[in-house]
Amino acid sequence: MAVHAHPDDESSKGAATLAKYAAEGHDVLVVTLTGGERGDVLNPAVDIEGVADRMHEVRRQEMAEAARILGVRQHWLGFVDSGWPEGDPLPPLPEDSFAAVPLDEATAALVQVVRDFQPHVMITYDENGDYPHPDHIRCHEVSVAAYHAAADPDQFPDAGEAWLVSKLYYVHGAWFVRARGEALAADYAARGEKFPFAERMEMMRPLLIAPDRITTQIECGKYFQQRDDALRAHATQVDPNGPFFAIPMDLQQRVWTTEEFELAQSRVQTSIPESDLFAGIDDEEAQP
Template sequence: MTESLRLMAVHAHPDDESSKGAATSARYAAEGHRVQVVTCTGGERGDVLNPKLAHDPEILRDMPGYRRREMAAAAAALGIEQVWLGFVDSGLPEGDPLPPLPEGCFALVPLDVAVGALVRQVRTFRPHVMTCYDENGGYPHPDHVMSHRIAVAAYEAAADPTAYPDAGEPWAVQKLYYDVSFSVDRIEALDKAMTDRGLVSPFEGWISRRGDRPRRRATARVECAAYFPQRDDALRAHATQIDPDGFFFQMPRDIEAEVWPFEEFELARSRVEVGETMEDDLFTGVVPEGLAAGDGAADGVRSRPRGDGRLGL
């Protein structure tokens, strides 16, 4: 087995880790690497999206506890570690005009407080690579945007010995990726594969509603089709959030594995040299023992953005 490395994935709510980058996480964990999901909120304000559970009294009585149990089952399905950052779900505001966010929610927490909590976790786990959402949050949920902001800031601050000195010894994460695996390109490719085979595509409605999302430029594709079953098991573990009869599970897995057998990521920052070709491994180029002063870690050298350098701070 190759030397064990560490990957940290920062997510907003329980279930996000199972719909974005989940098969990659399962692959790395199966290969002997340590994978940790940091869940920023408890998902307390999530709606029950599974119609079979919509009126379940146990769920309605204790949504926070139920979602924690779902998260534990999903983590077990993926073979990963998981920690809670401890903030409260902001909910998804709806209406015109939008209502104010609830007092004390994650999106309204002072940035330095939220970043400090994540810096402590980074310095404890000491990941070689981090993943998070892009500056739009993947989609504009306030908790997703906040998760992006604190992940990028923590990537920088965790390596700085003058930042959050009480949060542990400095640690320089070597690469930061945006998880762009749930993309319009992917859904369009799967939709076309279904229609080309004379099958009814479950994605037509999704494309008509969300096909105008910004398209990201992936710089890494991780082959992970062998771990789609673990991904699906993790999704089903979030029974309040995932309809097992919904559109996602109507895609034949053999066709998905043929057409789109990977998950995609966009390199946002790196402290190690990177090439211009498409990567097939998020750990490419990392130094297993970590970076020393003088390598862009703790000596004040800034990390190098990739491509157009959209950092979203």
Template sequence: MTHEALRLMAVHAHPDDESSKGAATSARYVAEGNRVLVVTCTGGERGDILNPRLEGNPEILRDMPGYRRREMAAAAEALGIEHVWLGFVDSGLPEGDPLPPLPEGCFALEPLEVPVGALVRQIREFRPHVMTCYDENGGYPHPDHIMSHKVAVAAYEAAADPDAYPEAGEPWAVQKLYYDISFSVARIEAVHRALQERGITSPFEEWFETRRNRPHRQATARVECSAFFPQRDAALRAHATQIDPDGFFFQVPRDVEKEIWPYEEFQLARARIDVADGLEDDLFAGVVAEGLPVSRVGLEAEDRPRGGRLGA
């Protein structure tokens, strides 16, 4: 389905998240003439070098923030997306038992209203019809992912409220908010089994065994986007410090992936419009191109348009 200049905003925690989650969907919508804006909450300053070919690289070690900004620019070009930094500092991934305290001044410790206000401004400027973000578990329990979930959900609500953050611009009612669940246990399980059936060594053996008990979320939308796997892969490779080109992301034969799992999945979390029952194949399904009157957002849940799903 082709649209005319509809707008999608994807909220992510770090540079590289936009390329591993929902990237092919973003590339598809851009190719169809829509606009996609990725908002990256932090600069990824505390990310480790995960590509063994770059370990100890003095240029990277001297300026990890600058290097990751350049990687992000290259990834955005590969996907055709627009991009903004929300401007907060990476919290790092605490490890140990007990876990160490988070570093002072990091994103996860910001008073919620501060990043919410920053994201509300971006929403009111870009005026997306649809937003995507992580679920309440962050997709995985990184403190920045969990925080970005809280910020995105709060900003979705606040952006439409004329009394909230009046300095951030004119209110705008985003019509649907989805959780990106495309990196799901169901996907990994399906690909893992398909590889085993074909006698191909699966790179997900250990991953699957350690994550099989994660909560399974029910997809309400599947976007067919296999034609844009090359753009997704190019964006992933652009994040050279974070993605091992010989790692599991690239060990699944693309013909198998396209056959077994040619889509990315999402779960509807909030809606201000009527949403049809059944599995959607388009995140823009049912949206009003010209936007909603802000007065509609004040409706109580029972008065909202039929079919809208609230909460998740």
């Protein structure tokens, strides 16, 4: 089970891993906490009259297509996008927004999904939310709370029978993994070419993930094309001519073929580093 704040997050963070496990026969569920209603239209090609007014409907359609491409199931938790606060000082969050909802209310909703689906592994964001969007921070808080609460029959007893998730991971988006960016930049430098993501990486430097936080690398290069196709399905949010797609696929599949995770909580014994999210889970339990 991968828990994400908005539609498109599942395609930009760990999507090739989801596609890999789905292709291998595992039941993979993406839980999308909000509808992404307050997202801006970021692709000039689809920034046409009326799209912004139909954002809720459009983003649901985009999410359905991305899930189809990745081969996963998807569930809406039903909360409202908080939007990206701007200004100095920052304005208060909208009253109806996910980040303003009491933690217990959001946790109860996610606990019910966890107990219904009964995953062996949960994936979410670290304490920084991958980047500090208020919904991403709250996604981290809710996911960690639900990981613990789902196992406790005394918490949210009306949300179903208790279920112990074996492992909880933080997914680190590809462009936030420092070592990956450095490896790609070195390949460009060796050929005397300009690295197309250099300026963006410098801008993101405070958010880059150090190597010592990476516990688990999943070999999934053959699914990078599915990852990119799923991301393009979120057409209002992603410019296909933008920097996310500037590095040729064959170069990516040659230089860096993994996605990176951090084991945050585990109820099973495992050895670090890992190459499988199911490492340490009983073979019979981990079977597709």
